[in-house]
Amino acid sequence: MILGSPKVESESIFQSSAPRTYGQAAVDMNRESLDGRLLFAIPKKGRLYERCLEILSGADIQFRRHNRLDVALVKNHPIALVFLPAADIPSFVGKGNVDLGITGHDVILESKMQDHVTEALRLGFGKCALQVQVPENGPIQTVEQLAGKRVVTSFEVLSGNYFNEIDDRLQLVGGARTKIEYVGGSVEAACSLGLADGIVDLVESGDTMRAAGLHAIATLLETEAVLIKSAVQKHPKLEPLIRLITSRIAGVVASGRYVVCEYNVRRDKLAAATAITPGRRAPTISPLEEEGWVAVSSMVEKKNTAEVMDRLVEIGAEDILIFNLDNCGHQFGLKSDLKVLYPRPPRLCSETSQARLARDLLLTMAGLISPRPVSYMQHNLQYNPYQRNVSSYSDSPANVGPPLAIHTPNQALAAYPDGSPAATMAVHEEQKIYALVIELLDPGTREAALLELSKKREQYDDLALVLWHSFGIMPALLQEIVSVYPLLSPPNLTAHVSNRVCNALALLQCVASHPDTRQLFLNAHIPLFLYPFLNTTSKTRPFEYLRLTSLGVIGALVKQNDNNTVIHFLLSTEIIPLCLRIMETGSELSKTVAIFIVQKILLDETGLTYICHTYERFYAVGTVLSNMVNQLVETQAVRLLKHVVRCYLRLSDNLRAREALRACLPEPLRDNTFSALLKGDMVTKRCLTTLLNNLAE
Numbered sequence: 001m002i003l004g005s006p007k008v009e010s011e012s013i014f015q016s017s018a019p020r021t022y023g024q025a026a027v028d029m030n031r032e033s034l035d036g037r038l039l040f041a042i043p044k045k046g047r048l049y050e051r052c053l054e055i056l057s058g059a060d061i062q063f064r065r066h067n068r069l070d071v072a073l074v075k076n077h078p079i080a081l082v083f084l085p086a087a088d089i090p091s092f093v094g095k096g097n098v099d100l101g102i103t104g105h106d107v108i109l110e111s112k113m114q115d116h117v118t119e120a121l122r123l124g125f126g127k128c129a130l131q132v133q134v135p136e137n138g139p140i141q142t143v144e145q146l147a148g149k150r151v152v153t154s155f156e157v158l159s160g161n162y163f164n165e166i167d168d169r170l171q172l173v174g175g176a177r178t179k180i181e182y183v184g185g186s187v188e189a190a191c192s193l194g195l196a197d198g199i200v201d202l203v204e205s206g207d208t209m210r211a212a213g214l215h216a217i218a219t220l221l222e223t224e225a226v227l228i229k230s231a232v233q234k235h236p237k238l239e240p241l242i243r244l245i246t247s248r249i250a251g252v253v254a255s256g257r258y259v260v261c262e263y264n265v266r267r268d269k270l271a272a273a274t275a276i277t278p279g280r281r282a283p284t285i286s287p288l289e290e291e292g293w294v295a296v297s298s299m300v301e302k303k304n305t306a307e308v309m310d311r312l313v314e315i316g317a318e319d320i321l322i323f324n325l326d327n328c329g330h331q332f333g334l335k336s337d338l339k340v341l342y343p344r345p346p347r348l349c350s351e352t353s354q355a356r357l358a359r360d361l362l363l364t365m366a367g368l369i370s371p372r373p374v375s376y377m378q379h380n381l382q383y384n385p386y387q388r389n390v391s392s393y394s395d396s397p398a399n400v401g402p403p404l405a406i407h408t409p410n411q412a413l414a415a416y417p418d419g420s421p422a423a424t425m426a427v428h429e430e431q432k433i434y435a436l437v438i439e440l441l442d443p444g445t446r447e448a449a450l451l452e453l454s455k456k457r458e459q460y461d462d463l464a465l466v467l468w469h470s471f472g473i474m475p476a477l478l479q480e481i482v483s484v485y486p487l488l489s490p491p492n493l494t495a496h497v498s499n500r501v502c503n504a505l506a507l508l509q510c511v512a513s514h515p516d517t518r519q520l521f522l523n524a525h526i527p528l529f530l531y532p533f534l535n536t537t538s539k540t541r542p543f544e545y546l547r548l549t550s551l552g553v554i555g556a557l558v559k560q561n562d563n564n565t566v567i568h569f570l571l572s573t574e575i576i577p578l579c580l581r582i583m584e585t586g587s588e589l590s591k592t593v594a595i596f597i598v599q600k601i602l603l604d605e606t607g608l609t610y611i612c613h614t615y616e617r618f619y620a621v622g623t624v625l626s627n628m629v630n631q632l633v634e635t636q637a638v639r640l641l642k643h644v645v646r647c648y649l650r651l652s653d654n655l656r657a658r659e660a661l662r663a664c665l666p667e668p669l670r671d672n673t674f675s676a677l678l679k680g681d682m683v684t685k686r687c688l689t690t691l692l693n694n695l696a697e
């Protein structure tokens with residue numbers, strides 16, 4: 001590797017004092033401007049290059065690098081990737097010429113940039129050690145013996161500092177001090193060529209060192225690849241995007257580091273078990289139907305898997321399963337010293353029905369439990385889905401209680417006189433729906449049943465209850481959802497697959513809307529299963545449709561927020577940043593649903609306080625709203641404008657936000673830009689006037 005100051009070739013593109021015009025590279029890229037884009041430096045070759053590409057792909061940062069160009073525009077974010085030598089990246093980031101970068105920790109120290117950059121994340125690859133090496137069978141075997149002699153290295157600064165200290169300690173002066181010589185590569189050859197008495201070089205496996213007949217006598221530092229940003233952010237507007245990218249990369253890194261370990265264990269062994277698998281925060285523990293047994297689910301470091309399994313077996317754990325994670329999502333993998341815009345608080349309750357549900361789902365997928373779950377209807381023909389609030393209703397579909405014995409006339413039938421043709425038809429319709437629900441259990445008939453049921457969901461008020469309380473149905477629907485995850489990145493969703501999963505989502509929406517299942521749906525954290533869909537950015541129709549339908553489920557929840565539990569739940573997840581991104585980049589329809597959700601959150605007292613609690617949160621919401629206003633000047637989408645105005649009005653109820661809005665409310669809302677568009681909409685006009693009055697106070 002070659003270390004040193006940024007090369008001329010790169011400087012012509014990034015003049016530190018110049019505004020962001022990017023010379024020939026930009027011209028070559030069809031004059032597409034890099035202005036306003038976050039610049040993200042990636043090693044252009046060498047040891048870190050391939051792993052960086054994997055990280056970018058895992059974080060869904062999509063780009064195509066044109067031949068010979070060192071700048072690539074990211075398709076799905078306002079980001080440009082800049083491919084630079086790893087050694088130059090710290091100084092570009094430190095000087096603020098680029099906003100983010102990936103490079104080695106060693107390189108930062110070597111280029112003396114540690115005070116100018118912040119290491120936001122360790123990336124877990126590019127791990128090696130910088131070591132002093134000498135010929136294995138030579139006369140020099142300690143650093144003290146090497147002091148005063150010739151040392152060859154690519155790390156002049158770090159080696160210089162290291163040997164200076166030793167020279168000082170040994171009181172070596174003038175020509176007696178250690179002579180550090182720089183070479184750009186193949187350092188290991190220096191001793192055998194007679195150029196050096198020892199070298200300082202990176203060691204990973206040790207193969208190079210051994211092949212050159214060397215061995216290590218001291219370690220200067222341990223290093224790995226890190227994500228860095230400038231210590232002083234030159235472009236504060238980019239901060240939310242930097243946070244988003246950081247947290248996504250953190251998710252990718254954590255997913256590589258951890259697996260999920262699930263097992264069953266006797267309750268009296270629980271303490272021993274959780275000592276073996278303490279998890280990152282705490283393991284999830286769920287009671288099992290079998291007395292005295294619990295199911296435990298916990299994140300385990302991949303490298304410890306075998307040992308952990310051995311120890312679990314020793315204490316009598318059974319059914320031990322290990323699952324790989326594709327991506328941990330933003331909630332994991334963030335170092336505790338990182339601030340997150342919308343952090344997800346730790347789970348308050350360890351015995352969640354979600355754990356049971358997820359377990360059931362995973363086991364079903366792995367073919368480990370009976371593929372023939374028995375539905376309530378099959379199990380007990382007397383089942384009455386209309387008997388609401390019955391205490392024996394479980395809070396989880398997987399936890400089937402004793403069948404209900406009482407049969408009461410059902411809602412649909414009650415509307416018709418006994419035996420009338422209408423009543424007979426209603427019974428027939430209802431039986432058809434039951435039959436379709438049962439067909440959801442069979443993978444062979446599921447697709448058609450999904451389609452039919454999603455069409456009929458409006459006709460049958462209590463479909464939600466049937467879906468929730470029939471054993472195996474919710475896992476089947478969730479299985480539909482997770483089976484699509486592999487097609488999200490790289491984006492590979494066909495219209496057919498999208499339609500199918502959207503039909504499953506429509507049924508979940510039904511469960512989310514129903515007053516008797518909404519809370520159970522939330523308790524099981526099922527909305528989280530939809531977040532990977534909301535996190536996609538592909539503009540193709542199958543993806544647009546998928547995002548829109550997923551938003552519809554969340555929209556159904558917030559629409560019926562009877563006692564603000566929905567908002568509380570959503571605030572504990574990443575829904576706000578997801579909605580904000582869709583508000584920026586989605587189709588008009590998706591934008592409308594996304595802003596509707598944000599508006600509902602704002603209308604809630606806790607939601608408003610939450611969003612206005614930190615400057616970053618307010619800024620993230622404010623920036624997106626302001627960008628929307630500017631787009632609306634062009635698009636004149638009145639439906640969206642209504643929501644934007646209501647969001648601003650609600651923000652102005654908070655005094656700190658009101659203060660900030662005085663400075664940053666977009667101009668088109670202050671002048672009469674939208675007066676023609678709002679001509680027929682008195683309510684929105686009044687909202688806008690009230691907003692302006694609030695700000696004028």
Ligand SMILES: Nc1ncnc2c1ncn2[C@@H]1O[C@H](COP(=O)(O)OP(=O)(O)OP(=O)(O)O)[C@@H](O)[C@H]1O
Nearest residue numbers: 001002045046047048086104107126127128202204
């Ligand atoms: N053998 C190794 N194993 C793991 N990481 C390494 C290894 N060698 C170097 N690195 C890491 O990668 C960084 C860049 O090293 P690399 O030698 O690949 O850079 P380069 O000079 O851009 O490439 P090249 O050596 O091909 O010219 C190093 O500073 C170090 O952090």
Ligand SMILES: O=P(O)(O)OC[C@H]1O[C@H](OP(=O)(O)OP(=O)(O)O)[C@H](O)[C@@H]1O
Nearest residue numbers: 001185186187202203204205206207208
């Ligand atoms: O311990 P190992 O796994 O053998 O890795 C160590 C080698 O890797 C690096 O060199 P690189 O291969 O990047 O080539 P370079 O010598 O041209 O820098 C480093 O400078 C060592 O030579």
